[in-house]
Amino acid sequence: xxxxxxxxxxxxxxxxxxxxKVTGEAHYAVDSSVEGMLHGHVVRSTRAHATIxxxxxxxxxxxxxxxxxxTGADLQGLFPRFGHIIADRPIxxxxxxxxYGEPIALVLGDTAHQAADGAELVTIRYRDLPTVIDTEQAxxxxxxxxxxxxxxxxxxxxxxxxxxxxxxxxAHEVTLEWGDANEALAASPLIVETTTHxxxxxxxxxxxxxxxxxxxxxxxxxxxxxxxPFQVREDLAxxxxxxxxxxxxxxxxxxxxxxxKSYTKVEPLAAIGAWACGRPVKVALDIEGAIHTTRADSAVxxxxxxxxLEGRLLVRIFDITMNTGAYxxxxxxxxxxxxxxxxxxxxxxxxxxxxxxIYTNTVPSSSYRGFGAPQxxxxxxxxxxxxxxxxxxxxxxxxxxxxxxxxxxxxxxKRGMDADLVADLDxxxxxxxxxxxxxxxxxxxxxxxxxxxxxFPVSTAMVRLLADGSVLVLTGSTEMGQGSRTVLxxxxxxxxxxxxxxxxxxxxxxxxxxxERTTGASRTTTLTGLAVQRACRDLLSKLEEMGAEAMGCExxxxxxxxxxxxxxxxxxxxxxxVHSWFGGRQGEVIGWGVVRRAGELEALPPFWEIGxxxxxxxxxxxxxxxxxxxxxxxxxxxxxxxxxLVEGQDLGAATQGLGAxxxxxxxxxxxxxxxxxxxxxRVPRATDTPRRIDSVLAERRDGIGPYGAKGAGEGxxxxxxxxxxxxxxxxxxxxPDRLPLTPDRVWELMNPPDxx
Amino acid sequence: xSTTWLSAVVNGRKIxxxxxxxxTLAEFLRTDLGLTGTKVSCELQVCGVCTVLVDGVxxxxxxxxxxxxxxxxxxxIEGMANGEQLHEIQQAxxxxxxxxxxxxxxxxxxxxxxxxxxxxxxxxxxxxxFLEGNICRCTGYAPIVxxxxxxxxxxxxxxxx
Numbered sequence: 027x028x029x030x031x032x033x034x035x036x037x038x039x040x041x042x043x044x045x046x047k048v049t050g051e052a053h054y055a056v057d058s059s060v061e062g063m064l065h066g067h068v069v070r071s072t073r074a075h076a077t078i079x080x081x082x083x084x085x086x087x088x089x090x091x092x093x094x095x096x097t098g099a100d101l102q103g104l105f106p107r108f109g110h111i112i113a114d115r116p117i118x119x120x121x122x123x124x125x126y127g128e129p130i131a132l133v134l135g136d137t138a139h140q141a142a143d144g145a146e147l148v149t150i151r152y153r154d155l156p157t158v159i160d161t162e163q164a165x166x167x168x169x170x171x172x173x174x175x176x177x178x179x180x181x182x183x184x185x186x187x188x189x190x191x192x193x194x195x196x197a198h199e200v201t202l203e204w205g206d207a208n209e210a211l212a213a214s215p216l217i218v219e220t221t222t223h224x225x226x227x228x229x230x231x232x233x234x235x236x237x238x239x240x241x242x243x244x245x246x247x248x249x250x251x252x253x254x255p256f257q258v259r260e261d262l263a264x265x266x267x268x269x270x271x272x273x274x275x276x277x278x279x280x281x282x283x284x285x286x287k288s289y290t291k292v293e294p295l296a297a298i299g300a301w302a303c304g305r306p307v308k309v310a311l312d313i314e315g316a317i318h319t320t321r322a323d324s325a326v327x328x329x330x331x332x333x334x335l336e337g338r339l340l341v342r343i344f345d346i347t348m349n350t351g352a353y354x355x356x357x358x359x360x361x362x363x364x365x366x367x368x369x370x371x372x373x374x375x376x377x378x379x380x381x382x383x384i385y386t387n388t389v390p391s392s393s394y395r396g397f398g399a400p401q402x403x404x405x406x407x408x409x410x411x412x413x414x415x416x417x418x419x420x421x422x423x424x425x426x427x428x429x430x431x432x433x434x435x436x437x438x439x440k441r442g443m444d445a446d447l448v449a450d451l452d453x454x455x456x457x458x459x460x461x462x463x464x465x466x467x468x469x470x471x472x473x474x475x476x477x478x479x480x481x482f483p484v485s486t487a488m489v490r491l492l493a494d495g496s497v498l499v500l501t502g503s504t505e506m507g508q509g510s511r512t513v514l515x516x517x518x519x520x521x522x523x524x525x526x527x528x529x530x531x532x533x534x535x536x537x538x539x540x541x542e543r544t545t546g547a548s549r550t551t552t553l554t555g556l557a558v559q560r561a562c563r564d565l566l567s568k569l570e571e572m573g574a575e576a577m578g579c580e581x582x583x584x585x586x587x588x589x590x591x592x593x594x595x596x597x598x599x600x601x602x603x604v605h606s607w608f609g610g611r612q613g614e615v616i617g618w619g620v621v622r623r624a625g626e627l628e629a630l631p632p633f634w635e636i637g638x639x640x641x642x643x644x645x646x647x648x649x650x651x652x653x654x655x656x657x658x659x660x661x662x663x664x665x666x667x668x669x670x671l672v673e674g675q676d677l678g679a680a681t682q683g684l685g686a687x688x689x690x691x692x693x694x695x696x697x698x699x700x701x702x703x704x705x706x707x708r709v710p711r712a713t714d715t716p717r718r719i720d721s722v723l724a725e726r727r728d729g730i731g732p733y734g735a736k737g738a739g740e741g742x743x744x745x746x747x748x749x750x751x752x753x754x755x756x757x758x759x760x761x762p763d764r765l766p767l768t769p770d771r772v773w774e775l776m777n778p779p780d781x782x
Numbered sequence: 783x784s785t786t787w788l789s790a791v792v793n794g795r796k797i798x799x800x801x802x803x804x805x806t807l808a809e810f811l812r813t814d815l816g817l818t819g820t821k822v823s824c825e826l827q828v829c830g831v832c833t834v835l836v837d838g839v840x841x842x843x844x845x846x847x848x849x850x851x852x853x854x855x856x857x858x859i860e861g862m863a864n865g866e867q868l869h870e871i872q873q874a875x876x877x878x879x880x881x882x883x884x885x886x887x888x889x890x891x892x893x894x895x896x897x898x899x900x901x902x903x904x905x906x907x908x909x910x911x912f913l914e915g916n917i918c919r920c921t922g923y924a925p926i927v928x929x930x931x932x933x934x935x936x937x938x939x940x941x942x943x
Contacts, residue, residue, distance in 0.1 A: 507883030
């Protein structure tokens with residue numbers, strides 16, 4: 027580890043954004059304002075499914091300070107929808123609404139109060155249509171069909187999310203298959219069947235979605251909460267028929283993301299306001315509005331697995347049904363990932379997974395930390411535990427016998443496993459004290475997962491060495507709390523062999539930072555990190571050439587070290603190399619780094635993100651309250667460029683997993699959400715923290731990223747549901763089949779209704 | 783629109799402002815005074831991000847009317863550091879990686895000040911209970927609690943010596 031002040035790769039360097047964040051100086055999108063801006067307030071549907079017969083805006087327009095009221099009818103001449111895979115989502119409803127809470131009108135006022143007051147005065151006449159809220163209703167014969175047009179865009183880099191069929195309310199269907207699953211199942215000595223229900227969740231990034239848009243002759247500028255500003259740019263360019271260089275999207279620090287700020291959300295609303303009024307427009311949602319913008323998929327997942335009598339998997343057959351809501355958003359990709367992730371990192375000789383994502387009259391679902399993995403893992407891992415119980419094999423041992431060895435592909439055609447899973451599992455079991463004697467009503471549970479993480483590998487980075495020797499790293503990757511601004515700076519400092527304090531990282535401005543596909547899928551340290559590393563190396567080769575020229579020696583005679591070009595007789599620091607080459611105190615040298623699907627990144631995924639999580643819980647038999655006594659996470663991240671930040675990701679992900687396992691669920695009562703607020707949707711609080719926490723890092727430098735790094739951020743959430751459910755089973759003796767394990771559900775497990 | 787004059791002290795500075803009577807304290811701080819360090823999230827007094835101190839008492843500025851600070855003393859996150867010198871709570875949050883996205887941090891820092899003003903050397907249980915009304919979605923709380931316990935024990939040592 028480097029000493030303090032150096033802060034290179036491997037050190038617990040302080041977060042570069044920490045000082046601004048503890049003083050209140052940190053700038054988030056919601057803190058943005060410009061002179062003369064209007065405030066937009068969204069009028070939302072109070073029907074789950076209806077045709078809109080009339081929107082009366084007259085009274086709102088007459089209200090004090092209201093400048094304009096926009097409806098779907100005002101978007102003539104624009105492409106009025108958005109969506110990066112399926113552009114099916116209207117900016118404002120066009121003739122029809124498909125979920126309660128869908129935006130119908132945008133009221134623009136001089137102040138936020140005036141816009142909100144005006145919004146109260148918009149009246150809408152609906153003609154109700156039959157609704158489908160759950161997937162059973164949506165798939166029933168004669169169910170109303172939500173979408174009758176095909177809006178697919180056909181981007182090859184979203185290939186796995188391209189629909190294989192489009193029938194009725196099936197938004198997307200994905201099948202993954204090898205071997206003869208039916209035959210293998212018929213021949214299996216033991217068949218274990220498991221079905222579980224995963225709850226509908228809300229990510230709750232604490233800064234709700236917001237955007238500030240300015241439209242002028244130069245084009246459109248937007249400051250927003252977008253995790254992926256370059257993806258938002260594309261949607262906005264399509265809406266307004268603008269070239270990409272006339273759309274500028276900037277993402278300042280994000281107040282949380284966790285996937286929920288992936289892809290376009292409120293940016294089109296602010297943009298149409300600015301387009302229509304000729305003034306800047308800010309649209310800042312409240313939490314209820316944010317919940318009515320995006321949630322995560324609920325799922326019913328069934329598994330049938332065939333085992334031999336030693337507990338070796340012979341076959342797994344999964345059926346996944348996800349409630350994806352009224353519009354596609356990123357739902358198709360979440361489904362594709364759920365299909366790849368549900369059966370676990372095991373050697374499965376025959377496999378069939380059928381996944382279906384179903385349109386319903388509910389809030390559209392999209393990405394959320396884990397991205398399809400938690401939904402399937404709950405079934406897959408409980409199924410392993412149930413097999414172990416039926417075969418009387420230790421649950422650790424049954425996994426050991428099936429975990430895929432390092433280097434072997436557990437999905438044909440995918441990258442081989444880049445982790446030692448058995449070693450990780452052994453660490454987990456030792457730390458969670460698997461073999462210890464527990465008091466009554468206590469139980470230990472654990473689970474394993476591997477996610478095809480990293481997304482499609484496209485990253486670019488620019489590193490600028492300035493004339494005084496200081497460095498700017500430019501990247502389109504967004505800082506949303508994970509610490510990328512710190513880690514990418516550490517990588518650059520390590521590559522250039524300079525103190526990290528000399529590096530400044532500038533992020534996420536589509537007009538000035540280079541292209542980044544997305545900030546998600548735990549990809550930044552690995553893929554953006556590689557782009558930064560390559561940019562630094564490109565920069566160094568240029569500096570060495572310039573240094574050799576200045577020293578009058580051959581290129582082969584120089585190298586770079588400690589921030590200088592070192593020649594046979596003398597060394598010249600980088601800053602001097604630059605300004606003496608250009609003259610005076612001037613100039614800069616730019617290095618360029620590119621990551622694309624080629625070479626060592628040809629095989630997908632770029633890396634496997636491992637989840638190894640265990641808990642010990644206690645259950646209060648009188649109330650059913652589950653307390654977490656001990657939490658263990660094993661972060662198999664190859665190499666921790668900043669161990670403190672990795673531990674932060676692991677504990678943060680695990681805590682969100684505990685929320686889903688024990689507390690969180692969005693509930694539909696008929697066509698309307700029962701709990702679209704933080705009182706009735708309860709997330710973990712300080713008093714819910716595990717009594718003891720062990721966060722272990724497994725560093726074997728086996729990743730494809732800089733110095734052998736792999737991504738972190740989602741791993742620990744993925745097996746958490748199964749770990750908690752298995753622990754509760756061991757504590758109370760009954761298998762749970764749904765999350766969250768709220769006190770009433772656990773009490774009912776312990777006190778089943780008397781059938782006699 | 784109904785408006786009201788208010789006079790108060792905010793971060794040690796006397797202010798006199800004409801405000802919309804309906805304005806919340808958070809709106810007033812963020813919009814009228816430009817003190818955007820105070821954040822707003824749940825707007826239901828459960829998340830704590832908007833916490834500021836009014837006469838030393840923590841309040842949820844999202845549901846506290848601006849006019850109610852008339853004649854009172856308000857401390858926000860912007861008033862915590864002494865120039866360039868960070869408050870020890872702020873420094874402890876940095877040292878313990880007790881923040882990630884940072885959106886909840888101003889509220890936690892203010893609530894921690896209220897806690898330590900009441901209990902100089904709190905136990906883990908005291909801290910968790912006091913912070914029950916502050917949500918952090920990123921960190922899992924443990925680093926925050928550790929940071930606060932460290933300040934408490936330092937304060938305790940200083941008092942003892």
